Amino acid sequence: MKRIESTQNAQVKAWKKLAQLRKERDKMGEYMIEGFHLVEEALKNKQNILHLIVTDGVDLPMLWDIDDIEMVEVTEPVAKELAETEKTQGVFAHMRQAQHTEIEMAGWKKFLLVDAVQDPGNLGTMIRTADAAGIDAVILGKGTADLYNAKTLRSAQGSHFHIPIVRGELNEWVDRLQDDNITVYGTALEHAVPFTEVKTNGTFALIVGNEGSGITPQTLAKTDQNVIVPIKGQAESLNVAVATGILLYAFA
Numbered sequence: 001m002k003r004i005e006s007t008q009n010a011q012v013k014a015w016k017k018l019a020q021l022r023k024e025r026d027k028m029g030e031y032m033i034e035g036f037h038l039v040e041e042a043l044k045n046k047q048n049i050l051h052l053i054v055t056d057g058v059d060l061p062m063l064w065d066i067d068d069i070e071m072v073e074v075t076e077p078v079a080k081e082l083a084e085t086e087k088t089q090g091v092f093a094h095m096r097q098a099q100h101t102e103i104e105m106a107g108w109k110k111f112l113l114v115d116a117v118q119d120p121g122n123l124g125t126m127i128r129t130a131d132a133a134g135i136d137a138v139i140l141g142k143g144t145a146d147l148y149n150a151k152t153l154r155s156a157q158g159s160h161f162h163i164p165i166v167r168g169e170l171n172e173w174v175d176r177l178q179d180d181n182i183t184v185y186g187t188a189l190e191h192a193v194p195f196t197e198v199k200t201n202g203t204f205a206l207i208v209g210n211e212g213s214g215i216t217p218q219t220l221a222k223t224d225q226n227v228i229v230p231i232k233g234q235a236e237s238l239n240v241a242v243a244t245g246i247l248l249y250a251f252a
Contacts (some may be wrong), residue, residue, distance in 0.1 A: 003073045007081045012074075015053070015082055015094060022146045029097045031148035034084055039093045040064065041158030048096040055079040055090030084150035097148070100137075100164050108136035110252060111177065111205035113170055113184075115215045116143030117240055122211065123147070124155020125241040131159035133248040138163060141170035141219075143210070170207070174222045177205045185251070186215050186223035187243065195227040200251045208244050 004012060017024040019032040030050065033042060042049055043064055053072045054060060074082075079090050112130045117123050123145045130138050145152055147165055174184050184205045185198065207223065209215035220226065229243050238246075 001071045001073050004078055005075050007077055009078070011072075012078055012081060015092075018094070019082060019084055019150065022149070025097070025146070025148050031095050031097060031153075032082070032084075032150075033093045033095055033153055034082070034091070034150070035089050035154075036061075036091055038153060038158055039091050041161045042093050042095065043069075045161055048098055049093050050096055051094040053079075053082070053092040053094065055088075058090040060091070098164070100166060104164065105137070105166075108164070109182070109203040110134065110136045111139060111173075111182070112137075112244065112248065113139045113141065113173060113205055113207040114144050115141045115170055115207055115219055116210040116213075117208065118143065118145055119211060120145040120149040120152035121155045122239070122241045124152040124157075126208070126244045127152075127156040127163065127165065128159040129241065129245040129248060131156075131163045133245075133252045135163065135248060135252065138165045139170065139173050140165065140167045170219050171222060174205070174207075174219065178222075178224070183224045184222070185247075186220050186226040187228065187247070188214060188220060188226040189228060192226035192228040194230050195247055195250050198225065198227055198251065204251050206244075206247055206251060208240055208247075211240050 015032055018028065018030055025031045033039060046069065049069055051072050052066060052069045053074055055074055055076055079088055082092055112135050114126065127138055140147060147160060177184055182203050182205055184207065186207045187209060207215055207219060229238055229246055
């Protein structure tokens with residue numbers, strides 16, 4: 001097992017950049033995860049784990065299958081340098097970002113499209129909910145929070161390992177889905193019907209938008225039908241992640 005003791009080590013600096021900088025994650029196609037739960041979920045599909053990083057004195061669960069994974073032992077100062085949480089559990093993994101093939105995409109029938117949702121906590125919750133509701137894939141449009149942001153990953157609770165997530169141009173995806181006879185639903189306050197009036201046939205795409213401004217007008221103009229979650233009390237609106245959960249379970 002390799003051991004790193006210095007916070008000035010080049011590999012530690014590279015890991016820290018991945019943990020903190022989106023541009024570095026995008027450039028390298030890699031990211032970091034932290035904590036027992038996320039690492040355990042990653043181990044269920046091990047091919048994207050590049051390094052498993054364990055702090056001095058931290059014992060790994062006996063049932064973890066880590067025989068063919070490159071292990072790195074680090075000191076507590078190194079762990080604190082890498083940590084994105086205030087009280088780190090001392091376990092990290094250096095990951096390769098998942099890629100999805102056209103053949104794989106051809107089998108997807110239920111989609112969540114995310115248009116510029118900026119809060120990573122909201123995004124992670126939506127990914128986790130899509131996973132729970134049996135959605136086939138999540139498509140992240142421009143302006144959306146980074147999938148590999150530490151807060152997004154913690155909020156998703158490992159669901160980004162269970163459900164395919166693709167970053168792309170939403171208008172192109174809408175065209176593609178409609179060409180495949182998949183009905184695309186938008187969410188809007190005007191020219192929309194209550195979601196309870198919609199019956200899907202087992203295939204659909206739902207677009208949800210930015211917390212403040214909603215779906216961009218260009219994308220909204222391309223939908224087949226727009227829906228609304230009626231507000232029955234005095235609240236001004238619903239949190240986007242909550243509304244997404246209601247709609248996904250209703251449609252799926």
